[in-house]
Amino acid sequence: MAALGATWTAAHWPAVVAAAEHAHNAALFPENQKWEFFTSAEAEEVGALASCIIPTDGTPGAREAGVVYFIDRALTTFAADDQKTYRQGLPEIQKRVHELFPEVPLFSAATPEQQQAVLESLDEASAHSVPGRPRGGFRPGSPAQPLFETLRMHTIAGFLIDPDSDHKGNRGGVGWVAIGRELGHSFQPPFSQIDKDYPGWQPASAHKDADKK
């Protein structure tokens, strides 16, 4: 099974890398970016925060998926109610950075270890989290929740949204590839080795006969 997944990933890796490079290059030239909601400085901070929530490691993360562009657009479209959460929350995060690391001016300027410490201090929910299955899938949280929770939700959404949608997220489908979802919207069985090896449905009596033999 692992082999099948690896084979698929290998076959698609060039496309994945190309998409990731494209996203990375765009991120390198923010002056070419016309932001819909953020200032360039805010975008830099949000990009760094999102990269901690879904980091780039062996596979693409929030950065390559273009999550910051997704959030920027979200805040003028479906998540316009959350504008205040970002405008008020970002200075508070900066304050937290100063409290923990007085010499560091911005979250985006902190070392990975410092960033980790800042996020841990902001994440109040993890300590006592219970899995709550969002019935019917993904529905938005309350605008009253702290920025960290909103940002976490938006980062996940921007990483895993259908790349064919017009939200600017999950560029090149890198988020789907990272979690093992094949790109595309049409599949044919077998879907895995498990159903590939299935001999076909037999009534229980046939199974009992087979057991006797």
Add this chain to the structure above:
Amino acid sequence: MKTDQPKYKTSDVVDFVIVGSGAAGGILAKELSTNGFSVVVLEQGPYLTEKDFVHDEIKVLAEDLLTNKPKLQPNTFRKTPQDKAKPQRALVYGRAVGGTSNHFTANFWRFHEIDFKERGKIGAVAGSTLVDWPISYADLEPYYTKVEWEVGVSGLAGASPFDPPRSRPYPMPPLPVKANGVIFERAARKLGWNPFPAPMAILSQPRAGRSACMNCGFCLSFGCEVGAKSSSLASMIPLAEKSGKCEIRPNSYVHKIEIDEKGRANGAVYFDEKKNVHLQKAKAVILSANGAETPRLLFLSASSKFPDGLANSSGYVGKNLMFNTGAVSIGVFEEQTNDYKGFAVSRILHDFYELDAQKVGFYGGGGLDARYDMTPIGFAMGGLPAGTPRWGREFKAALAHNFTRTFEIFGHGTSLPVMNNGFDVDPDVRDAWGLPALRLTYKDHPDDLKLAHWLADRSMELLDAAGAKQKWTYPIGEQQFGVHLLGTCRMGDDPKTSVINSDHQTHDIKNLFLCDGSSLTTGGRGQPTMTIMALAFRAADRIMALAKRGDLSA
């Protein structure tokens, strides 16, 4: 296809106005119009088509593309009639042409014989208004068959030893098996249970100009972009439109049934898209607005002649709501299952359909299915086990490992009808049209909660037998939210304890009919749409017989 439709004037007295175009409304529209009656269908939501059925989780779920919109249509909830209800989302229903049938899972279990006559068999249940249906399984069997053949259901007849008798096999073989189905089947057999291919209202083969399922993986909560899911929109509405006798009028929000001085319904009053008010005249009115909106509309139509709402001499309008009991357990496996591909369910079992109350200590019964109904964002938000980091490297690694190795066992079961459970209108909260909001009152019967735990225990046993590496059950508690909206205008022979008779005619108003989830006398074992559709085919026959006898004319 919309161009084939006639355009009736609101002043035209059409034979039938139908409120709602979902599982029941779509079938009634097709049956009545193709038999020569003139029909106007007033649908609250927009007319979306296959090109609108995208896989965008934000548009579809966060923004309710296909469903009722809490910002425009707030709800309130309270546990008991003594409590003050608080604003919170209480239900999801389809708000578009095709209704909830656009986005359902498409599990199409027939009810069994016992569902129609359980009260007679087991006697009274304390705290419940459980009664028997005025019709039997045998009365409905021909119509179940009609749903399978005309709407389109895939399955394997005779595969379950618990299945009720049937007059015809399924028109199509079952959908292909998924890995979760294979694992479920093997584990269930180990335990001595009887798994079988799930009957699903999704085409396994091209049929009637519609495509077979292409296994996109965005099924529950999403509309089907190739028409393979057997919604009213894909199967029935096109036939109604082709008849030349049916107009589907979307964005038409009915808020009052007009009653004449003789106490007969003579039309439906609605807001159009621009909030202008119209009265569509009709000889008879059929409400198929769902188990929440149908009773609400009866309450909104209250008048000096009907101070407690229309058709409510029994006091049973809006009461006895049944949500169906449910419990969800999750297993994570070593091998990749890739169950994100395809429809949700390929194997189910009915060994626990009828539990022995003496043995288990509570009333109830149900079934299990193996499913995957989570799309990527939803999975990341709620599909990982407790204690998994919620961000960072380990979070990402858990997503990457579990997304392709997880599936759910869903236990579905009975809900007992309880008089205090139901929908009515809130005295304080109003919707964007200025109408009183839906208010939910609900507190599960204690037996329903015991059943949920019992079904979860079986699911966990099954996951054990299947060799799941990790497994858990989502917390089971009193329900404050529902999608199965059943029993709120129930069918019965006794006008004192029911709202409609077995012809779906209200006991109080001869030319007012109700047909949707509200009609169900009992809620079955958790998969109501098949029965809602079968009832709609039968209701159409009964209503046409009355109309031909002249019973509906003044």
